[in-house]
Amino acid sequence: MSAHGPAAEEVRTTALRTGTRALDWLHRNHVQGTFADGATAELAEPDSVYKPLAELSLAASLVMRDAAFPAAQRDTAGELLDFAWDQLRGGDLLYERQLRFPAMTDPLETYVHFHRAGYRHERLQELLAHLASLTSYREYEHVPNRRMAVANATRVVGDADPTDWPARTAATWLGSTPEPWTMDWMTAYHVTHTVFHLTDWGAQPHALPPHLRDYLATWLPVWTDVWAEIEEWDLVAELVIVDACMPQPAFEPDAWRRLAAAQHDDGLLPRDGRTGGDGDSRRFEDHYHTAVVATVAASLVLSRLGA
Amino acid sequence: MSNAALGADYAQAVERLAGRVLGALRGTQVPLPAVSDADRPADTTALAAVRVMGPDLFAPALFRRQPLPQPDRDTLDTALRVFPPRPGDSVEARWRDRTTAALLARGASGAHPASPYAGGEPYAGEDSERAALAEAAGIAGIAGIVEDAEDTELTWQERSQRMARLAPLALPEVDGPYQQRACLHVRALSRGATRSLMRRDHPTAARLVRWLALAQSRGASPALDVPTVLDHLRLWGAPSTRTALDLAIARRLLAATEGGPR
Amino acid sequence: MSVQTTPALSPVRAGVAERAALTALVDEPEAPFSDAPVYSPQGTGVLLLLALLSPKTPKESRPS
Numbered sequence: 001m002s003a004h005g006p007a008a009e010e011v012r013t014t015a016l017r018t019g020t021r022a023l024d025w026l027h028r029n030h031v032q033g034t035f036a037d038g039a040t041a042e043l044a045e046p047d048s049v050y051k052p053l054a055e056l057s058l059a060a061s062l063v064m065r066d067a068a069f070p071a072a073q074r075d076t077a078g079e080l081l082d083f084a085w086d087q088l089r090g091g092d093l094l095y096e097r098q099l100r101f102p103a104m105t106d107p108l109e110t111y112v113h114f115h116r117a118g119y120r121h122e123r124l125q126e127l128l129a130h131l132a133s134l135t136s137y138r139e140y141e142h143v144p145n146r147r148m149a150v151a152n153a154t155r156v157v158g159d160a161d162p163t164d165w166p167a168r169t170a171a172t173w174l175g176s177t178p179e180p181w182t183m184d185w186m187t188a189y190h191v192t193h194t195v196f197h198l199t200d201w202g203a204q205p206h207a208l209p210p211h212l213r214d215y216l217a218t219w220l221p222v223w224t225d226v227w228a229e230i231e232e233w234d235l236v237a238e239l240v241i242v243d244a245c246m247p248q249p250a251f252e253p254d255a256w257r258r259l260a261a262a263q264h265d266d267g268l269l270p271r272d273g274r275t276g277g278d279g280d281s282r283r284f285e286d287h288y289h290t291a292v293v294a295t296v297a298a299s300l301v302l303s304r305l306g307a
Numbered sequence: 308m309s310n311a312a313l314g315a316d317y318a319q320a321v322e323r324l325a326g327r328v329l330g331a332l333r334g335t336q337v338p339l340p341a342v343s344d345a346d347r348p349a350d351t352t353a354l355a356a357v358r359v360m361g362p363d364l365f366a367p368a369l370f371r372r373q374p375l376p377q378p379d380r381d382t383l384d385t386a387l388r389v390f391p392p393r394p395g396d397s398v399e400a401r402w403r404d405r406t407t408a409a410l411l412a413r414g415a416s417g418a419h420p421a422s423p424y425a426g427g428e429p430y431a432g433e434d435s436e437r438a439a440l441a442e443a444a445g446i447a448g449i450a451g452i453v454e455d456a457e458d459t460e461l462t463w464q465e466r467s468q469r470m471a472r473l474a475p476l477a478l479p480e481v482d483g484p485y486q487q488r489a490c491l492h493v494r495a496l497s498r499g500a501t502r503s504l505m506r507r508d509h510p511t512a513a514r515l516v517r518w519l520a521l522a523q524s525r526g527a528s529p530a531l532d533v534p535t536v537l538d539h540l541r542l543w544g545a546p547s548t549r550t551a552l553d554l555a556i557a558r559r560l561l562a563a564t565e566g567g568p569r
Numbered sequence: 570m571s572v573q574t575t576p577a578l579s580p581v582r583a584g585v586a587e588r589a590a591l592t593a594l595v596d597e598p599e600a601p602f603s604d605a606p607v608y609s610p611q612g613t614g615v616l617l618l619l620a621l622l623s624p625k626t627p628k629e630s631r632p633s
Contacts (some may be wrong), residue, residue, distance in 0.1 A: 179535060183502035184606045218530055222498045225464065226505045229603045313590045321594060351587055359594045390583050390591055400595050468599060508600035 004305060007253050011162055012305050014256040018263055019298020020073055022291040023063065025267030027076045030056060030072055032284040041097035046106070049062050052288050053084045054110040059241070059295040060084075061113040068302035081117050086161040091121030098127055105150050109156035112153035125157065132159040145190050156200065169198060177211060180219040185235065188223060192238040195245050200298040202245040213246060220277065228258045231273025237293040244300040251301070259294060269294050320356035325548040327362065332368035332555055354386040361403040362475040363552065365410045369480045370559055374411070383411060399472035402485065406476050458488070466492055467499020467515055472512035474553060477521040479563060489518045490527040498531035504536070509544040513553040516540065520557035524564045533561060 033052040042049050061068055063077035088094055091111065098107035108128055111121065131137045132154045142150070151163040169175045172194045173187055183191070195216070199207050224239045235259070236255055244251045262276075263269045270276025271290045308316075357364065364383065368375045375383075392404045397527070414429050436543050466488075489496065503512035516536050519529040540546070540554055573578070 179532070181531075181536070181539070183500045183505070185608045218494060218498065219501065221463070222501045222505070225504055226603065226605045229506070230605050230607065232607065308586075310586055310590065313586055314593055317590050317594055326585075355583075355587065355591050358591055361595075389581065390588065393588075396592075397596050402590070403595070455631040471599065472596060503599065505603075505605050506600060507604035541575060 004251060008251045008305060010253045011251045011256050011301060014253070014260050015298040015301045016069075018256065018260045019295050019302070020069065021263060021267035022031065022269050022294040022298070023059070023069070023073055023076055024290045025269075026056060026059065026288060026295065027080060028267075029284045030080060030083060033087075033288070039093065039172065041093060041100045043097070048108075049087075052285065053087055054106070054113065055289060056080050057084045057110065057113040057117075059292040059299075061117040062229055062296050063299050064117045065203070066092075066299045066303035068299055072243055081114065081119070085119055091119070091124055095121060095124040098124065098131075102131065103137075105140075105142065105146065108153045108157070109149055112156050115157045128154075128157060129159045132161070137167055138163075143190070144168065144175075145193040145197065148172070148194060152197040152200055163268070165198070165207075166209070169194070170210070174215075176211060178214040178217075180222065183223060183271070185232070188227070189238065192235075192242050195242045199245040201296070202241070202304070207249040208246065216246060217250070221250065222253050222254070225238075227272045228255055231262065231275070232271075233259060233262050234271040234290040234293060235268055235271075235299050237290060238306065240297045241293065241300055244304050249301075249304055251305070263294075264300065267291070312554045316352050317355045317359070320352045321359045322548045324353075324356040324360055325363075325552045328363060328366060329510060329548060329555055332370065332552070332559070355443060356383070357382055357386040357509050358390045360475070362406040362410060362478060362481070363556075364407075366478060366552075366556055369478050371409075372480070374413070382412060383407065397472075399469060401477055406478075406481065406483070410481070461495075463492075463495035464502070466495045467502070468484045468519050470496060470499070471503075471511045471514040474517050477517045477556065477560070479524075479560060486521065486525070489526050490522045493519065493529045493558045495523050496522070500531060500536065504539065507543075509540055509546060510550045510553075512536075513540055513544065513546065513550045513557070515558070517553045517557040520560040524560045533557070537561075 021163045033049050033056065035049050036216070057080070059079040060077035061095055063074060064081070067074065071078075086089065090108075091114065094107040094111050097104065107124070107130075111124060111128070138147075138150075151161060151165070151168060154163070155161040172190065174191045174194045192285075195208065196202075199205055220239060220243055224236060224243075227239065237259060240255050240259075243251070259269065262273070264276065268276060268287055269290045271287055275286060312560065364379060365375055387404075387407075392401065395402070468563060470485070470489065473485055476483070477489065494517055500512050500515035500519060503515060505510075516531075519531065519533050519536075523529055523533055537554060537558060540550075544550060544554070
């Protein structure tokens with residue numbers, strides 16, 4: 001049934017297993033990411049609950065969108081979205097936060113995942129449409145791949161998107177196709193996010209311009225190998241997502257084998273080889289991000305491989 | 308002497324010899340021959356260094372299109388008798404020995420551009436070159452020249468690992484299956500070089516970049532900008548003399564390209 | 570290979586230990602451990618920011 005070879009079939013099996021377990025781990029542990037009573041738009045510590053909620057929602061919304069996991073996992077994703085939406089008071093928290101801090105992008109970048117899954121907050125939409133129309137909002141000085149995040153989220157929620165995508169892409173590190181050996185850890189994340197937003201998380205692989213496709217096809221295997229060797233699992237999972245965003249993914253089994261081997265029996269996928277042991281180093285807040293990216297990676301890979 | 312001390316002795320001898328070859332390559336005061344008079348007749352340690360360097364000993368002579376001086380040829384002969392090729396040798400070791408044997412067999416008349424392994428144009432010394440190859444092959448217990456059947460199946464990591472060990476084959480005026488593979492597989496080698504650079508394994512990166520330089524000098528297009536990588540290795544590499552030699556040979560190979568730098 | 574006689578004693582073949590030392594140098598492998606870059610010093614906590622990468626909430630100071 002598959003147009004892909006045996007290596008891709010191994011990837012399918014491993015991705016399904018690893019992704020399912022990661023998603024289930026997220027679900028079992030998600031209540032740790034609950035707002036204390038009376039959380040307001042000011043959010044004294046956005047990293048502790050708000051961001052995990054947003055990232056959970058990202059993973060869950062893509063599981064729904066791609067519909068490549070079995071029904072049980074789609075139900076799990078639905079529950080996570082309901083939980084997160086409830087925590088955000090049906091979107092009111094996002095609306096209040098955007099009113100309070102018009103220059104911030106996280107309300108839009110969070111709302112987009114719910115919008116993708118069918119949730120709506122009318123007043124927030126109206127506010128976002130107005131902001132999207134402002135030159136200022138588009139030109140606030142964010143890092144280049146943040147601007148692409150905003151541009152992609154804008155078009156996904158249905159607002160007019162006057163973004164000059166080629167120009168925005170050219171402004172990123174990836175867009176210049178630089179010397180590949182000079183990549184460092186942070187730049188790797190900039191590259192992965194550039195690809196995520198350019199392709200709307202793999203929904204539009206052909207949005208990648210040919211010169212970037214060629215560049216990534218050549219160097220992605222090297223970067224993946226280098227970071228897998230030093231057990232940077234979070235980054236490896238993001239690089240796997242990048243491969244799945246390409247028009248012709250390589251679907252190399254090795255990265256998935258290593259991720260699967262690093263995953264614990266309870267589904268915890270440690271962010272790197274130095275953590276994830278007992279006690280304190282198994283905290284949700286430290287490792288939920290890796291579960292998120294592993295879930296997204298599996299969802300997209302399964303979707304691209306086909307039924 | 309303990310094995311560790313022996314290994315350290317040999318490694319130091321290799322560094323010293325690499326320094327003489329590098330000096331000869333750069334045309335500084337250290338003249339050819341590469342093995343100094345003070346080291347002749349060479350003891351086991353010096354001969355081990357000669358065997359480790361292998362084809363690299365010919366680098367200054369090849370770039371100058373001159374024959375290897377007779378004293379060095381004699382030392383190589385002796386080294387091959389003290390440390391003969393053997394059936395259990397790795398593929399890479401066997402190919403280095405083949406190349407050394409072929410270069411030795413070219414004789415005192417100088418370098419020849421034709422492949423020492425294929426039919427090619429007849430040139431003076433071809434018979435003796437074939438005889439040398441046969442002898443080297445026979446010594447190693449191989450019947451004829453054996454191609455690696457599995458070569459086409461190599462991953463870029465495996466190919467890079469092999470080619471790094473075969474870096475002494477990346478020389479001007481030398482051609483053969485591995486030189487041809489270097490040109491054919493520039494993308495794999497570019498990946499390998501990038502991986503080694505990111506791992507900060509600069510000696511391996513230098514060996515792979517030497518192959519990329521050779522490939523570029525023969526018309527192939529590496530996926531990396533070789534001069535930029537050479538600069539990187541010069542600035543970050545803190546190279547051993549052996550690695551400095553690899554880099555110097557890489558630069559000279561590039562310079563041999565039409566319109567190349569320097 | 571040269572069949573000339575060199576004006577010296579016939580060389581003695583290297584023993585096992587010498588051969589082993591030679592082989593180790595000839596078949597030198599790549600560096601066994603990677604020294605690839607991990608996160609930069611200011612990177613702790615960056616991981617948690619990554620999907621959103623939004624700046625910290627500014628401190629509110631209410632005008633009196």
